[in-house]
Amino acid sequence: MKRLLWLSVLVLGAGALVAPLAASSSSATTSRTAPVHSTTTKAPQAGKFLACMVTDTGGIDDRSFNASSWQGVQEAESATISGKYLQSTSESNYVPNINQFISEKCGIIVTVGFLMGDDTASAAKKNPGQKFAIVDYSYSPAIKNIDALVFNTVQDGFLGGYLAAGMSKTHKVATFGGLKLPTVTIYMDGFWDGVQYYNRQHPKLTPTKVLGWSEVTQNGSFTGDFTNQTKGEQLTATFISEGADIVFPVAGNVGLGAAAAVKSADNSGGNVNMEWVDTDGCVSAPQYCKYFITSVTKGIQAAVKNSIVTTAAGQFKGGNYIGTLANGGVALTPFHDFSSKVPTTLKNELAKIKAGIESGKILTPTRSPV
Numbered sequence: 001m002k003r004l005l006w007l008s009v010l011v012l013g014a015g016a017l018v019a020p021l022a023a024s025s026s027s028a029t030t031s032r033t034a035p036v037h038s039t040t041t042k043a044p045q046a047g048k049f050l051a052c053m054v055t056d057t058g059g060i061d062d063r064s065f066n067a068s069s070w071q072g073v074q075e076a077e078s079a080t081i082s083g084k085y086l087q088s089t090s091e092s093n094y095v096p097n098i099n100q101f102i103s104e105k106c107g108i109i110v111t112v113g114f115l116m117g118d119d120t121a122s123a124a125k126k127n128p129g130q131k132f133a134i135v136d137y138s139y140s141p142a143i144k145n146i147d148a149l150v151f152n153t154v155q156d157g158f159l160g161g162y163l164a165a166g167m168s169k170t171h172k173v174a175t176f177g178g179l180k181l182p183t184v185t186i187y188m189d190g191f192w193d194g195v196q197y198y199n200r201q202h203p204k205l206t207p208t209k210v211l212g213w214s215e216v217t218q219n220g221s222f223t224g225d226f227t228n229q230t231k232g233e234q235l236t237a238t239f240i241s242e243g244a245d246i247v248f249p250v251a252g253n254v255g256l257g258a259a260a261a262v263k264s265a266d267n268s269g270g271n272v273n274m275e276w277v278d279t280d281g282c283v284s285a286p287q288y289c290k291y292f293i294t295s296v297t298k299g300i301q302a303a304v305k306n307s308i309v310t311t312a313a314g315q316f317k318g319g320n321y322i323g324t325l326a327n328g329g330v331a332l333t334p335f336h337d338f339s340s341k342v343p344t345t346l347k348n349e350l351a352k353i354k355a356g357i358e359s360g361k362i363l364t365p366t367r368s369p370v
Contacts, residue, residue: 049312051076052106053085054097056113058226060087063284064252064277065300069112069135072304081312094119102127108147108311110135110304114183120146131316133307135300136183138320138370147307147316151298151323153183154366155357156330157190158197159350160275160296163332164246165198165208166346167293169271174211174239176258178226178251182368187250187277187296188213188220189366197362201349211239218367223254232257240265240272246293247274259288266291273338280333293342295333299323322370326358 053073055066073083086097094116101109102123110133111120117137124132124146133147142148164173175191177184192215199207213220223231232254236247240261247262249255258274265272273291276282278298282289303321310316323329332350335342356362 049081049107050104051081051083051108051110051308051312052101052104053083053110054094054101054112054116055085055087056115056226057088057090057093058113058252059089060085062226062252063256063281064226064279065135065298066112066252067284068279068298068300069110069304072301073110073308075301076305076308076312081308083308091115095123098123102130107131108133108308108316110307112136114181131311131318133304133311135304138322142319144318145316147311147318148320149300149303149307149323150320150370151300151303151330152325152370153187153296153298153330154190154193154364154368155325156296156298156332157187158194158357158362158364159190159332159354160248160294161191161194161196161210162198162353163194163294163342163346163350164191164248164275165195166349167273167342168208168246170243170245171206171208172211172243173208173246173248174236174242174244175248175250176212176221176223176232176235176239177249178223178254180222184222184250185213185218185220186366186368186370187248189215189368190364191248191296193365197353211242211244215365215367223251226252226254229254229257229260233261236261237264240270245270245272247272248277248296249274250277252278256285256288259285259291262291263288282333282336290337292336293338294335297331297333299329299331303329324358325354 051073058066060066060070077083088094088097108131112135114136120132120134121143124143128145131145135149138148138150175188177188192210192213195208195210221235232249232251236258239247247258249258262272262274273293276292276295281292281295353362357364
């Protein structure tokens with residue numbers, strides 16, 4: 001099922017995937033009976049293959065999985081392919097937005113996010129001739145007319161946790177989520193396990209503690225959505241007051257609130273940094289790049305682009321694609337401003353761990369497997 005072995009990879013130690021991002025914005029109004037505002041990058045032309053995307057509630061410019069998915073649509077556009085999206089401002093928009101695109105006879109409908117899994121499956125079964133792709137949801141058994149794109153982010157989350165433990169001066173790091181969904185907690189599991197692995201590899205050092213999550217108990221901190229930046233700022237400020245000097249938010253736009261709290265702490269003389277999620281934060285939120293040690297990413301845009309391009313070429317396959325460290329579907333980004341600050345020994349350790357995860361010698365447990 002590892003169908004995207006050609007995904008582009010940049011090098012960080014043993015390897016890293018940069019997830020560039022170009023966000024678009026759109027105004028939208030909530031509706032329970034009709035689709036919300038539609039946007040195209042170019043006016044669709046007769047005879048063109050039409051790729052249609054339905055966003056999750058985080059919006060097209062969430063600097064996370066919605067924006068990455070839209071970037072994939074934009075990268076797929078060509079002389080023969082055009083793209084458009086409908087924005088969901090609440091879960092009640094999912095079905096009307098999908099139905100609107102079915103009525104428009106889109107060549108492929110891309111739905112984004114775990115919460116759209118059931119509605120996408122229902123639409124696919126009712127319309128077996130319509131081709132779909134979905135980001136962050138897979139099916140067992142696979143559904144023939146859905147290209148399910150999932151990412152084993154416990155792997156790069158593990159690397160992110162190990163890195164955080166190696167960089168922490170207070171021996172306390174923190175993570176939190178937006179909603180308690182498997183696509184969120186899989187990152188948090190990896191981060192937690194990476195910290196524990198660092199502690200085992202360095203038994204003579206003070207153990208690093210993770211605030212906000214435990215892979216063992218599956219209990220932790222969540223803001224309740226992917227949009228309220230104030231909640232992210234408040235929760236991060238709490239973690240900082242408890243001693244955390246590195247924070248890893250898995251919460252879409254809520255993470256911008258976390259970055260604001262980190263900036264505030266820095267302006268007050270603290271030495272607090274963070275890791276971004278899904279995309280390269282130095283691209284999607286460059287105003288906070290100086291605080292991003294790295295970003296724990298998944299190659300959504302490349303996977304979405306590939307799904308659209310192959311479908312337009314008549315080569316749609318359906319089934320489940322799993323992005324991994326080995327095939328370039330997940331990775332840490334380069335360290336950017338921290339390139340000279342991350343010790344060479346730690347970089348070398350990360351490279352060895354990456355190779356160990358890829359070979360199966362180092363296990364990355366999670367209660368939310370893809």
